[in-house]
Amino acid sequence: MSQVVRLSDVAKAAGVSQGTASNVFNRPDIVRKEVRERVEAAARALGYSGPDPRGRLLRAGKVNAIGVATAEPLSYFFDDPYARVLMTGISRACDLQGAGISLVSAANEEKLAWNIQSAIVDGFVLLCIEGGTRLVELTRERKLPFVALGLEHDDETISMIGIDDHAGAHTVAAYVADLGHRHFAILSLQLVDGHVGRVDDAAIAAAIYKSSRERIEGYRAALAERGIDPSTVPVFETENDRTSVMAALTELFDSAGPPTALLAMSDRIALFALDWLAERGIAVPAEVSVVGFDGVPESAYSEPPLTTVSQPIEEIGRMAVELIFDDAKETRRLSVPVDLTIRQSAAPPPADRA
Structure with a gap:
């Protein structure tokens, strides 16, 4: 095995102190x-590329970077x-701070734990779409500031930003x-991991994803009333994907007495539904009204534009x-308002089904 070349080896080869060698890489002007x-010639001869930046950053106490973590695959971002709109807000805020962003993700828990533990960041924004409890556990071990978005349980010791899911669903x-x-x-959206299809009251009551349950209750x-x-x-x-949404719609519209209104728990689901209905020749909103949840940019440009x-x-x-850069020691729990955006995807039902 090749021996690791250290700064002390470079200093010895160049005939200088280790402090002088360090200054060559960190403060060359002096x-x-x-x-x-x-010193540079000795480093090249030995194959030394310079000090590990991680050590320098950790000694400084700040690395000027935010970790954005999720248990979803990286493609989710x-x-x-x-996620794309959220990352726009995060990146613009980091630009103002002159800070970088590290995306932390893994398809399995073992890699997620390693990625959380090894990320060189000042704090984490946790996208608790799935596996939120585990994300919080792993991040707490780092003893760095973190903010949870969409956490699925009430823990007053965790800083989080969320919305009133029940009120938003009730309004639409x-x-x-x-x-x-x-x-x-x-x-x-999913109530538990690994299940799609029609669910009953017991399954809704047992949902592990709080936001999904609260939106159903709001609807x-x-x-x-x-x-x-x-x-x-x-x-x-559904799994918030095309396959599970289309399977649900097929079952609904192949049965007697299909719905005249679809309450989709995300804009992504609603946009898939609009595609499926158009393919079937079912007019929106003349025959079926469709409404979403989130207000992503794509919702304004669908056919028809999405309420x-x-x-x-x-x-x-x-x-x-x-919140991460604020360095506030106290827990912050913030709720942001939602609004009903009315467009052209919802209208009165056909006269014979009103």
């Missing part, structure tokens, strides 16, 4: 030119429209019901970065 050239369901709809279906509350029995509203759990619950996604990213 070293005489001939000494600097001699680029494929998911919500009330709007659609007030248009005259009485036949609904809910296209849900149902608004419908019940308007005389619609929630037990008549089918709920289909949705809009979150200030980019602002959430900016706030998260500011």
Whole structure:
């Protein structure tokens, strides 16, 4: 095995002290030119590329970088429209701070633990879409500041930024019901890992993802207030992907009495639904109304433009970065407002089904 070349080896070969050799790499302006050239020549001859920057950064106490961590694959940051807007907010806030970004992700828990432990950052923004509890556990071990987004359980010791999922879902369901709809279906984000398809009340009550459960409860509350029995509203759990959404829609519309309104728990689900309905020749909103949740940019340019619950996604990213660099010792728990964005994907139902 080849021997690791250290700074002390370079100093010895150049006939200088280790402190002088260190200055050549870290503060070259204070070293005489001939000494600097001699040390650099010795380093090249020995194959020494310079001090490990990680050690220097850690000794300084700050590395001026934010880690953005999720248990999803790295492709999530680029494929998911919500994640893309969030990263825009995070990157712009980091630009203002002159800070870098490290994306921390892994497809399995073993690699996730290693990536969290080895990331050279000043703090973490945790995208708790999935595996949020484990993300928090691993990050706490680093003893660095962190902010959780979308954490699925209430822990008053964790700084987090979130929205009122129940209120947002209630608002959009009330709007659609007030248009005259009485036949609904809910296209849900995951309630538990590894399951898709129709779910019953017991599965909803046992959901491990709090935001999914709260959105269902918000939809149902608004419908019940308007005389619609929630037990008549089918709920289909999806993986927020095209395959599971299309499977749900096939089951819904191949049955007798399909819905006239779809309550999609994300804009991504709603956009997949619009594609599927267009392929089937089902007119939106003349035959079926579709509404989403999130307010991603793509929702404004769909055909037709999507009515949705809009979150200030980019602002959430900016706030998260500011909390990390704020160095506040106390726990911060912030709730940001959502708005109903009304576009052309929802209208009164066909007269014969009102």
